[in-house]
Each structure stands twice: as structure tokens, then as C-alpha cells.
Amino acid sequence: MCFPRDAREVQAAVRAAQHHGVPFVARGSGTGLAGGATPLDDALVIVMSQMDRILEIDPRSRTAWVEPGVLNLDLSRAAAPHGLHYAPDPSSQQACSIGGNVGTNAGGPHCLASGTTTAHVLAVDAVLADGTATRIGGARPDEPGYDLRGVYVGSEGTLGVTTGVLVRLLPDPPAVRTLLLDFTSIDDAATTVSGIIAEGILPAALEMMDAQITRAVEDFVGAGYPRDAEAVLLVELDGLPDGVTAQALAIDEIGRTHGARTVRVARDEAERELLWKGRKSAFGAIARIAPDYYLHDAVVPRTQLVGVLRRIYEIAAEQRLTMMNVFHAGDGNLHPLIVFDRREPGTWERVHHAGTEILEACIAAGGVLSGEHGIGVEKRDLMGRLFSPIDLDAQARLVEAFDPSGLANPRKVLPAGSRCGELAGTRPVPEGTWI
Amino acid sequence: MDLTATAAPIVDAVRAAAAVEPVGARTHAEVGNQVRSEHATTAVGVPAGIVRHDVADLTVTVLAGTPVAVLDAALAEHRQRVPLQPRDSTATIGGVLATGLSGPTRLGDGPLRDHLLEVRFVTGYGALVRGGGPTVKNVTGYDLPRLLVGSMGTLGVLVQVTLRCRPEPGVTEWWSTASPPGELFECLFRPAAILADSRQTLVCLAGDAADVAVGRAVLRDRIAVDGACLPDGPHRGRISVPPNELGALTAALDRIDGVDRDDGTWLAEWGVGTVHVAYADAQQLAAARGIAERHGGWLLREAGGEADPSGAPFDGFGAAWSGSGTANGELHTRIKRAFDPDGKLAPGRFG
Known part of the structure; x- marks a missing residue:
């Protein structure tokens, strides 16, 4: 584990990992719910908490350059004297970092009108998997070439390590x-x-x-x-x-x-x-009801909400589980919340079974696996329910183009064997890694 | 017909050809660089048609060969819109997305890439691939839709797309005003567009009638207009510059040789950083490109520019496209190879 203070130290850490053939994973505040920053395979953990400076707020262009360890709410607080705010507001906004938000393409209640993180990130300074530092995107409305910025946001640390972010700020509504x-x-x-x-x-x-x-x-x-x-x-x-x-x-x-x-x-x-x-x-609040919870994240077309919610409560009844729903209804982003006590024998299995059934119900209704938490390790092995082997292969080709070494946060997002000809992973993910 | 059957001729054509040019209505054929290949180039078209409009969900799925005008008309029946806004609405949806050119209300509507939810495309290795998803919010897997917007047909042939629709605002008004654009950017709340040329500011206000009235009241010497007229001429381009540079950049554009300030050769999108330019002569377009680059921007050729005085073909991207030797250039090369290993899709369109 290392705690770099600037981009050069991040670069040194990535190069050291490459030199020794060790995988590496960047970590913000550790609030991710899909396990994207959970180190697997004895990975080097690059903790970004020391890089927590707001470098510049430019009220004229309504933008800010921040280091990745800046906490989401701290950015809005710093922008407030200028009558500006940073729109994505995950429930964890007091604790989660902007770098982590970029990794997961984080959302929040106020993303309904203004979009998730990708709509608010103009540029990212990143150290790529081979240790090269580069700027992706920019202050200009368009960059020549492919939208690397669009690909990078939401890539859960598998394409590089974020060392700086240029964000868009919005004027506070009157x-x-x-x-x-x-x-x-x-x-x-x-x-x-x-x-x-x-x-x-x-x-x-x-x-x-x-x-x-x-x-x-x-x-x-x-x-x-x-x-x-x-x-x-x-x-x-x-x-x-x-x-x-x-x-x-x-x-x-x-x-x-x-x-x-x-x-x-x-x-x-x-x-x-x-x-x-x-x-x-x-x-x-739910901590007062039971010691454990499992929070899901899926999206369905908004017209399907009634039917899908009914099905979710049926699944809870079938599995004898307490299920609550608190979610971003306006964009169809469901967050079924299973509240349980894992010490009760057999509960854990029923929680997992219910979770998979919920996601299957959402997919059957024309939905997707995640609206804002990401895939990480949690839903990695469910990707095949939504995408064909050909689709997954295309995504794996994209990852390989960014990281031919495969050392940047490996075995996240895409299931083993996604790339045609790739050998299936042999080591299983430890149970409950993402809880 | 299911999509696999619809796409089969495209898959076959891509597999058989040594070089492929995805073709829509050819309205954007001159954007960037021209396709050039030592091999015979096969033009590959894509069918048209609206597959599904989920009115209550505000999403629409169309075949990429559908003309923008056809989609606009279908959505208008339900008081919805997708702000694609090409200069020429006979342009196909696939063509607009592939070139990535956003319309004049980008300030209010956001960039083109934010409107695309799901994409199905044929790769250079002849596979029909799906990326993204049909819901309005989605972080499931890598963002292939954004990768393809503006990719100039070099990564895949767009076959079908799902777009996010927006409700038509209650009121939409365009005004010409004497108020300076920078001042309006500060005081208007969520304007749909603030455009300026050397003579006037053009403002689009959209939304609730009472809100539009509030915005209208601050416009000095206002005159109602039909909309924005982008500069036109045989040699056209769009400059992309950090928005803070707009004032200095447009002042320099007025000093190009042979340009009269009253000719309306440029139109700047305030708060965005896009400047549309059009000239009678290719050297003026080249001069505009030089000015853009001196102000931290770049110019994308949209049309013309062929008579570069050096005799070299006009570089559709200019010095901003650094290609090989940089980290981003290497990434582009590797991404291109990943989706088009034989380099057959729109060869030469970039770089």
C-alpha cells in the first residue's frame, strides 16, 4: 500500500508495480459498493487520500481542477462562495472522493436533470498502466480524436490511475x-x-x-x-x-x-x-433494524417501475427477507436494500439468491445491471446476462488497448474469458469481498 | 426484421472489402480528412427507420441511416426532440453521431455524446457489437457509445442507436440583442444558447413562459429572430477553444486578411467554446486555424480548404492532432487496431 502525494509519485508506484509484474489498484475513500477498488491478487493499493487539494476554481468558465482525493461535498462547499456547485451528489458525498466518482461514473439524486459524473468531467490527468502520464479530454468543448475521456470515466481504475480532474460546476438555482x-x-x-x-x-x-x-x-x-x-x-x-x-x-x-x-x-x-x-x-437508519445490509443498484425503463417493484417484493417474500426500497425513481434507478443478519444460518445464501433474481427481473424488463455504483467484482460475473460474448470481447479489446499488461486493477468489470482466447481465471473472488 | 438480419449485408460488406467508407447522406463527407486508401473503397450504407419510440420513457431507437428530419418530425408529434441539429437535416443520424458535431444549442442541451444511450455497430473485424444500454442512466460496462461519437466511422459502422429524447420546452424564443454575450452568460439562468458574431448577440430562451419572460427582460435592444444562422461559405470549419479565450480569439478572427467585420464569418457559442467559421477563400480558413491554435484551440475542417497554398492537402484536424509519439496518439492507434485490426474502416479519416 502506498500514499502518493503527487502525480510523479503515482507514476513511480505504477512503474514499480510494472517492474515487478504486480497488479495495482487505486483507492479513494473506499465507499464504492461494487468492490471496484478491492485489491485482488495481492495488488499494490495506491491510496489517493493524500492528494486532496482543490487546485483552482475558475468562476468565469465555471470549472475547477481538483486532485482525486478531494471529497465530493468539499468541492461543492469550496465552490459555494462563487454561487456554483458540483452536481453529482452520491449519498456518500461527505466521504467519497472525486477520483472515486470518476472511477465509478457516480450518480446521486441530483443526476436526474444534470447527468452522472461523465457529464461533469471535462478532463482527467491520468497515469496509464505503462506509467505514462497524460491528459485525457480538456477545457475545450471537443478534442480531436476519440472521446478517451468518455471511455475513461466509469472504467473503475482498469485503464489508469487518476491524478487530477477538471470538473464542470453549475450555477446555483435562484x-x-x-x-x-x-x-x-x-x-x-x-x-x-x-x-x-x-x-x-x-x-x-x-x-x-x-x-x-x-x-x-x-x-x-x-x-x-x-x-x-x-x-x-x-x-x-x-x-x-x-x-x-x-x-x-x-x-x-x-x-x-x-x-x-x-x-x-x-x-x-x-x-x-x-x-x-x-x-x-x-x-x-437501517442499522437499527439489522446488523447487515446489501444494497443493490439497477436501472429499468421508468414505465416498468410498477411491475418490477412488485416482482422485487415477491422475491423478498419467496426468500423470507426484509426488503426496502429507497431509490432514484425519476431515472428508473432502483436500489433494493436487503436487511439481514448474516449470523443466521442460510441467510447469506438467500440474500445472494434474491440479489441475482432482482437483477434478472430488471434485465427482463429491459433494464441494466448498474446505474451508478459500477460493476467491480460484485456484478462482473453477471455481465454475460446483459452482453453477448461478442459484446464483451469488444469491451475487453478496449481495455487491452489501454492496458496491454493487464496489471491495472485486473479482474474487475469484465468476467474472465471475455477476450476471445483469454484463459479463464482460476482463483475465485473471496465471498463477501464487496460488503 | 431482427437486427442481425438487418446488419447482415453490412457485416458481409465489411468482411469482403479491403477498405470501407460508411456512408449516410454524404452531408458530412468533407468533415475532418477524406477517406484515402491504396485499395478500392467500398461505400457501405445503412438502412433507415424508426424502430421504437418509447414516448413515456423519452427514448427512441432508430436505424442509423434514418435522416434527422424524419426523426425530428416523428418526435414532434409527441412534443419531444433529440437536439442533433445538423446544418442540413437530410443528414443521417449515424452521420451526425459519427462526426460528433453538436448543434447551436449545446449550451442548454449538452454535447452530442450525452444524447446517445445505446449503440449497435459493425466492427472492422466484421462483428455486430452492442454497447451501452437502453435506459437513461447506465454504468454497466465500458462506455462504447461515447467512444463512437465523433469516431468518424473509423471504429465501426453505426447500425442502430437508442437516443435520449427531451420534452419540447413550453416556449422557445430566439432574440437578437445588443447585450454583450459575456454579460448574458453571467446573468441568464440556463439559457438554451448564447451566440455572438461581430455585430450582435443571439440568444435562445426555452422553458416555462414566465421564466422565458424573465430572461427576455434583460436583453437590450432586442429583436425577435427565427433562429441561429450559422456562417456559410465554401470553406468552413469549427474551432474548439477554452471558453475563456473566446473574446481574444474572435477579435483576432476579425483581423484576417480580406475579412470584413460585417460579413458574419464567425459565430461563437458562449459558455461552450465552439466557434463556427466560413470563408470565401481557403487561405482564410487556414488563417483561422492558425489563430485557433495560438489561442489553445483547434479547427476541425467541415468543408472546403482544398487550395492550401503549400499544395499539401488541408489537414482536417491541424496541429492539434498529434498522432504518433504522444501517449494519447498511441492510445488512438491501439484503440483503432482493437476495433479495426486490418485498418479497413474509413482509412485516412483521422491523422
């Missing part, structure tokens, strides 16, 4: 309104989501929480969520004051048409913060 809609049926809440999208309204955030997680959160933080609701929607609108007011009225009407029992509008910033605190405390 008006923000946060609404809480509560429903007596989860179907009604899901139909409301589809109704809002179909109406052509693109909220800044559109989050859904089911009955169990709503109660758990309410017990934990007392955000004023209705304890008897079957589902709540947290909707945030931002923009100019009149437009926000018009959209809030439209959402009130769509909600009530689809069976919303109450529509509560946060009266002030304090109430808005409280409503969001509830949403963002979900994972803290």
Missing part, C-alpha cells in the same frame, strides 16, 4: 422547492413517477421511499415523514421562481390524480434540509 408526496399504495407512487416524466417535467431530483424505509428513517431522524404511508416521493424542483411554482402546481395535480394522500411543500430551507436528511440517512 429558486428551489422540495415536495413530499405520500401514498397509500406503492403502485400509485410509481405511476406518479411515470406520470411526471411523461408530462415532460424534469425535476432536479425525484426520489422514492417505500413504507419500511420511510418508518425506519422517521424513527431515526424525525424528518416528519408520514409513518403510515405505503410510499413517499421526494421531489425537488429548481430554476427560476415562476417556473418552479408552475411545476410544483403541476406535480401536485399529477400526484393527486394518481392517488397522493397529501402533498407537503417545504416552507423554508430548514424544512427542506430536514426532508433531505431523511432521504440521505436511509442507510444509517
Whole structure:
């Protein structure tokens, strides 16, 4: 394990690993949920926490150069005096690093309107697998040649090690309104989501929480969520004051048409913060219910939400598991959360079985394996359910073009044998590596 | 017909040919460099058609040979749009994506690459490959869709794509105004476009009617216009420059020999950094390229430029395309080889 302080030290670490034929993996804050930064095969771990400086904020071009260890929320705090913010806001934003966000192409509630990390990264300084330092992308709107930046963002450390990031900052909206809609049926809440999208309204955030997680959160933080609701929607609108007011009225009407029992509008910033605190405390809240949880991440077309949610609860019932759902409904990004106690014999197996069934249900509904957490080791061996051997081979060719040595974070994202003629991996991944 | 059957003639053609030029409507044929090969080049076209429009999901799947105008009309029926916005809407969707040229409302709509969700393409080794996925949010595997946007047909022949649609804004207005673009960039909230030439600023406001009224109120000496008219002429290009350089760069463009400030030879996208240029004479385009490079930018040839005074073919990418010898140049070479091992797809289009 090493803790480089600058790009030259990263370069030295990568070259040393290459010299000894040892795999290497970069690590930010270790908040990743798919195990992308989990070292396998006795890999050299390059920890980026010492490289945590915000190098420059340029309010004129609304951009910032940061080192990869800068924490997500710290960047927005530093940009705030300029009336700017960094849009991707994963639930772990107090702890996760920008370099890690680049690795996973991280999302968050506010990516509904503005896109995940890839839409906010203009350039990356990277040390490639052979130890060469290069700049990918740039401050210009287009670079000649292939969009290497687009390929690099979300590549989970398999194409190189990030040593600097040029991000786009967005102006703070003049008006923000946060609404809480509560429903007596989860179907009604899901139909409301589809109704809002179909109406052509693109909220800044559109989050859904089911009955169990709503109660758990309410017990934990007392955000004023209705304890008897079957589902709540947290909707945030931002923009100019009149437009926000018009959209809030439209959402009130769509909600009530689809069976919303109450529509509560946060009266002030304090109430808005409280409503969001509830949403963002979900994972803290469930610790009071059981010692372990397994958080999934999948995306389905928004019109399929009702059916897929029903199927997820059926799977939970079949496997006798406690399942909660707290997720980014507006872009169909589900986060089924299985709460369990691994000390109970047989539970772990049922948790895994349920997880695979959930992902299969999402794929069957036209969905994909991950919306923002990435593939890592967790879903690597499920990639074949979504992609054909020919598709996986094409992705493996791309990785090989960046890293012919195969030492940059190997055995992540793509299953063994993806590249035609590649030998199947022999060592299994340790159980529970990514938990 | 399933996609494998649709793509079969393309797969066969790519496998059989020594050199392949993926061809749409030929509206973007001069962008970048021309295909050049010692082998006979086979032009490979792609079928047209809208495969599926998921209205409520705001996604649409089309065959890459579909003209942009056809897609625009189909989406308009549902008050939706995909902001591809080529100069000539007979251009095919595959052609627009392959050249990677975004339209004049990039400030509000984002770059072209953000609109593509899933792609199916035929590689140089003759495989029909799928990349990305049909959902609006997706990080499953490597981002092949973004790799292919702007790849000039050198990595694969686009066969079918799924695009993200946007709802038509309630109101869309274009204004010509005397307010300087830099000032408007500071004070307008989420404008769809702020464009400027040497005579005026053009602003596109889109969204809720009340919000558009707020934006409109700050525009001095405003006159309603139909839209943005990009500079036109036989020798055209687009400059890509860090947005902070726009003021200095456009001032230099006004000093090119034989250019009258009132000719409207350039149009700059404020907040983006794209400058569209068009000239009567190839030497002026070459001069614009030199200015772009001195301001940390580069010029992509879109048309013309053939009469370079040195007699050498006009380099469609200029000095910014460094090719071999740099880390990024090596990456390009290896990526090209990975998807097109025999170098048969659009040979010469880059570099």
C-alpha cells in the first residue's frame, strides 16, 4: 500500500508495480459498493487520500481542477462562495472522493436533470498502466480524436490511475422547492413517477421511499415523514421562481390524480434540509433494524417501475427477507436494500439468491445491471446476462488497448474469458469481498 | 426484421472489402480528412427507420441511416426532440453521431455524446457489437457509445442507436440583442444558447413562459429572430477553444486578411467554446486555424480548404492532432487496431 502525494509519485508506484509484474489498484475513500477498488491478487493499493487539494476554481468558465482525493461535498462547499456547485451528489458525498466518482461514473439524486459524473468531467490527468502520464479530454468543448475521456470515466481504475480532474460546476438555482408526496399504495407512487416524466417535467431530483424505509428513517431522524404511508416521493424542483411554482402546481395535480394522500411543500430551507436528511440517512437508519445490509443498484425503463417493484417484493417474500426500497425513481434507478443478519444460518445464501433474481427481473424488463455504483467484482460475473460474448470481447479489446499488461486493477468489470482466447481465471473472488 | 438480419449485408460488406467508407447522406463527407486508401473503397450504407419510440420513457431507437428530419418530425408529434441539429437535416443520424458535431444549442442541451444511450455497430473485424444500454442512466460496462461519437466511422459502422429524447420546452424564443454575450452568460439562468458574431448577440430562451419572460427582460435592444444562422461559405470549419479565450480569439478572427467585420464569418457559442467559421477563400480558413491554435484551440475542417497554398492537402484536424509519439496518439492507434485490426474502416479519416 502506498500514499502518493503527487502525480510523479503515482507514476513511480505504477512503474514499480510494472517492474515487478504486480497488479495495482487505486483507492479513494473506499465507499464504492461494487468492490471496484478491492485489491485482488495481492495488488499494490495506491491510496489517493493524500492528494486532496482543490487546485483552482475558475468562476468565469465555471470549472475547477481538483486532485482525486478531494471529497465530493468539499468541492461543492469550496465552490459555494462563487454561487456554483458540483452536481453529482452520491449519498456518500461527505466521504467519497472525486477520483472515486470518476472511477465509478457516480450518480446521486441530483443526476436526474444534470447527468452522472461523465457529464461533469471535462478532463482527467491520468497515469496509464505503462506509467505514462497524460491528459485525457480538456477545457475545450471537443478534442480531436476519440472521446478517451468518455471511455475513461466509469472504467473503475482498469485503464489508469487518476491524478487530477477538471470538473464542470453549475450555477446555483435562484429558486428551489422540495415536495413530499405520500401514498397509500406503492403502485400509485410509481405511476406518479411515470406520470411526471411523461408530462415532460424534469425535476432536479425525484426520489422514492417505500413504507419500511420511510418508518425506519422517521424513527431515526424525525424528518416528519408520514409513518403510515405505503410510499413517499421526494421531489425537488429548481430554476427560476415562476417556473418552479408552475411545476410544483403541476406535480401536485399529477400526484393527486394518481392517488397522493397529501402533498407537503417545504416552507423554508430548514424544512427542506430536514426532508433531505431523511432521504440521505436511509442507510444509517437501517442499522437499527439489522446488523447487515446489501444494497443493490439497477436501472429499468421508468414505465416498468410498477411491475418490477412488485416482482422485487415477491422475491423478498419467496426468500423470507426484509426488503426496502429507497431509490432514484425519476431515472428508473432502483436500489433494493436487503436487511439481514448474516449470523443466521442460510441467510447469506438467500440474500445472494434474491440479489441475482432482482437483477434478472430488471434485465427482463429491459433494464441494466448498474446505474451508478459500477460493476467491480460484485456484478462482473453477471455481465454475460446483459452482453453477448461478442459484446464483451469488444469491451475487453478496449481495455487491452489501454492496458496491454493487464496489471491495472485486473479482474474487475469484465468476467474472465471475455477476450476471445483469454484463459479463464482460476482463483475465485473471496465471498463477501464487496460488503 | 431482427437486427442481425438487418446488419447482415453490412457485416458481409465489411468482411469482403479491403477498405470501407460508411456512408449516410454524404452531408458530412468533407468533415475532418477524406477517406484515402491504396485499395478500392467500398461505400457501405445503412438502412433507415424508426424502430421504437418509447414516448413515456423519452427514448427512441432508430436505424442509423434514418435522416434527422424524419426523426425530428416523428418526435414532434409527441412534443419531444433529440437536439442533433445538423446544418442540413437530410443528414443521417449515424452521420451526425459519427462526426460528433453538436448543434447551436449545446449550451442548454449538452454535447452530442450525452444524447446517445445505446449503440449497435459493425466492427472492422466484421462483428455486430452492442454497447451501452437502453435506459437513461447506465454504468454497466465500458462506455462504447461515447467512444463512437465523433469516431468518424473509423471504429465501426453505426447500425442502430437508442437516443435520449427531451420534452419540447413550453416556449422557445430566439432574440437578437445588443447585450454583450459575456454579460448574458453571467446573468441568464440556463439559457438554451448564447451566440455572438461581430455585430450582435443571439440568444435562445426555452422553458416555462414566465421564466422565458424573465430572461427576455434583460436583453437590450432586442429583436425577435427565427433562429441561429450559422456562417456559410465554401470553406468552413469549427474551432474548439477554452471558453475563456473566446473574446481574444474572435477579435483576432476579425483581423484576417480580406475579412470584413460585417460579413458574419464567425459565430461563437458562449459558455461552450465552439466557434463556427466560413470563408470565401481557403487561405482564410487556414488563417483561422492558425489563430485557433495560438489561442489553445483547434479547427476541425467541415468543408472546403482544398487550395492550401503549400499544395499539401488541408489537414482536417491541424496541429492539434498529434498522432504518433504522444501517449494519447498511441492510445488512438491501439484503440483503432482493437476495433479495426486490418485498418479497413474509413482509412485516412483521422491523422
